Amino acid sequence: MELLKQGAEAKLWEDEGFLIKERIKKNYRIDEIDNKLRKTRTRKEAKLLEKSHSLINVPKLYNVDEKSMTITMEFVHGDLVKNVFDELNERIRVNLCVDMGKQIAELHNNNIVHGDLTTSNMILNKDKLFFFDFGLGFESLRVEDKAVDLHLLRQTFESKHYLHSEKAFDSVLRGYSAKGDKNAVERLKKVEGRGRYK
Numbered sequence: 001m002e003l004l005k006q007g008a009e010a011k012l013w014e015d016e017g018f019l020i021k022e023r024i025k026k027n028y029r030i031d032e033i034d035n036k037l038r039k040t041r042t043r044k045e046a047k048l049l050e051k052s053h054s055l056i057n058v059p060k061l062y063n064v065d066e067k068s069m070t071i072t073m074e075f076v077h078g079d080l081v082k083n084v085f086d087e088l089n090e091r092i093r094v095n096l097c098v099d100m101g102k103q104i105a106e107l108h109n110n111n112i113v114h115g116d117l118t119t120s121n122m123i124l125n126k127d128k129l130f131f132f133d134f135g136l137g138f139e140s141l142r143v144e145d146k147a148v149d150l151h152l153l154r155q156t157f158e159s160k161h162y163l164h165s166e167k168a169f170d171s172v173l174r175g176y177s178a179k180g181d182k183n184a185v186e187r188l189k190k191v192e193g194r195g196r197y198k
Contacts, residue, residue: 019073021045045071057103059076059132078125078128081124096124097171097175099129101176103129103175105177105179109180113137113146114149115134117152121133144191146184150176151188
């Protein structure tokens, strides 16, 4: 088993073609609380991943183990979108963003909020875009939550891919509007307005 990445919340392992996400213990928390939180979050993330699989491109879920706090899923080969986005041919980048918007709309139409929509949590496999890491995700009927999800993606473009941010996000909204709730796009303007005048 090879450790691929360690973040604040989890370790990612590759094991014989599978990706294993292990939610790590927090020593500053009381054991009972820590175990309960990790178990709840592991269960919730697995549920979101499973529900999303029938809607958009996400890794296939194989197993959830609440004792070891692990989720075993398909290992999706490809490049992190974060690492290749700026070098893509413009037509390919625009098409990618339109597809991104359509897939986000499918999640939102089914009341799934990803919670961490950044290009670090997307993989480009040949010409197929996959979303992963639903660790901060949740289910919600609220238009506000969906607008905040979109707002986070815009912020990612502006900070990580600023050379292409405006056209890229316009393309995301084009894809989103074709399939998603127009109210979320309208609410996005209010969310951004609040941020601007804090």
